[in-house]
Amino acid sequence: MTEPFKHRKATKHDSRRVNLRNTLDLVSIQGSTSRAEISRLTGLTRAAVSSLVSELIEEGLVRELGQGTSAGGKPPTMVALNERGRDIIALDLGRRPFQGSLVDLSGHIRHRVEAATPDLRAEAALEATIDLIADLMARSEAPVLGIGVGTPGVVNEAGVVVEAANLGWHQLDLGTAIRNAFSLPASIANDAQLAALAEVRRHAGAGDNVIVVKLGRGVGAGVVVGARLHRGEHSAAGEIGHVQVVTGGEACTCGNFGCLETVASVPAIMRSVGADPDHVPWDAIALAAVAGEVELRAALRAAGRYIGAVLAHAVALLDITRIVIAPEIRNGGDELVDEIRAELATRVLPATAGLIEVELSPLGSDLVLAGAATAVLTDRLGVLLR
Ligand SMILES: [Zn+2]
Structure with a gap:
């Protein structure tokens, strides 16, 4: 043993x-x-x-x-x-509509709900978040240990979303609103950072260093170094979505031009093949039916190349060789992962290239919920979900 x-x-x-x-x-x-x-x-x-x-x-x-x-x-x-001794409320605000769940102490999702409103503007988003938590509180069958929230954007230690450019949220104080409404401890962090936390827990003891790239409305990464989430000096570690990859490229929500998000986020991939991300499902099969399979594959590969190019710098700087990709586009992940792997291999030291593992997240879309629950369990009890 x-x-x-x-x-x-x-x-x-x-x-x-x-x-x-x-x-x-x-x-x-x-x-x-x-x-x-x-x-x-x-x-x-x-x-x-x-x-x-x-x-x-x-x-x-x-x-x-x-x-x-x-x-x-x-x-x-x-x-x-005692798995059922407490409930944890875990939310993912990176998905549309927002997702909420009751998670037990073993990490098992007991119940799921989603927000009624698809409105993403700051005030409506805050209201929908509070409603979602209230709904889950009403359904819980055990004392609630705490509330964990994964959200897009740069999130400070107090739980304020300082900036979520692609949602237009600025200084959105989720932490205070949630704590005031429910008098419960809340762990709030960037969704990609929580995804990385969930990944390192899944591999507890095996891999202490990992980069998780979350690809949805934006592109963000979470970095775990030595089994600890690296949040960075200003909680903005992993904000790779706003690294410029196309000189003089398309205008980005952040005010710059040609950011990674403008060419590799799910909406960007969809727009590049003429599909409206607000009306066509985020699913490669549905998308291929609208845009054509050949075009879609080419668009996914182009996005993969841009992501691989940016990740090469992260690999070189940190010597982290385990990379997990969590795309919110159903059925399109393999194409992306293959291209990211190939691009990385051409851009890093040949000796390093052979060591790099790029895999599709097996936790799929529940990665952020798992990370949010892990954050509560760790913050409140010092326990890791396994
Ligand atoms: Zn940008």
Whole structure:
């Protein structure tokens, strides 16, 4: 059995709070475990572990499973995470309409709702967000641990969307509005950054460095370095959508010209083949029927080349070789990923090119919801979803 906590063995100087978090995280990693095993893995005494586990059971975060198998002597009572002990409200404001979900402590989505209004203007968006949370609160069957929100744009630590250029949101204070309306802790971050958090959790222990590129109304990336989300000096790490890739190109919502978003966002790809992104579904099959398959493939490949060109710089700067692409265009991902991979291979050091892995996100469109739930779990309990 692996012993993931050896490196952070608790000492007598640790506070009870830290020990509670470590115990809960360990129970979450192990799936099912015993007090004796927790004691062995953390270095805490049996008496201390019993007291910690009792408190976690009392709080409804851990439950007893019954007796395990004995290695000689009395069989141990097994304990596990009480998945249904709390609900987490997770929102994705990057999708249209906005998506909301109730997520349990194991990361399983229990219920989904979507916003009634497709209106994306700041005031209406804020109202729709509050309504969505209220709807989910009414449906929750367990105490709500917190609210996690993934949103497009640059989001500061206080939960203010400083700037979401392609939605026209400026200084939109989601954090204060949500906390005032529900008196619950809220974890609010850029959607691509949360997507990256979800990806690194999915690969817990395997890959500590990853770049996730989210391709929707805009193009954004989330960067995880050493298993930690890199938010950057001004929370704007990963804003690759506004890097200029076409000199003298099309006007961008940010005020510049020829940004990556003007040629590689889903609406840009659709417009390049003459399809209206507001009326044709964001689905390659539906789009091919409107625009022609050959044209669509060419447009996806062109977008892939631009994205690959920008990512080459990120790979060179950070030496991160695992890249996950999360496109919001259904059925068009493989074409994009192939072209991004090919473009990257031609633009980086040949020795590095062979090491780069580019894959399509297996979590698909739920990546941001998973990341939002992970952020709440981590912020509130110090636990990672696995
Ligand atoms: Zn721009």
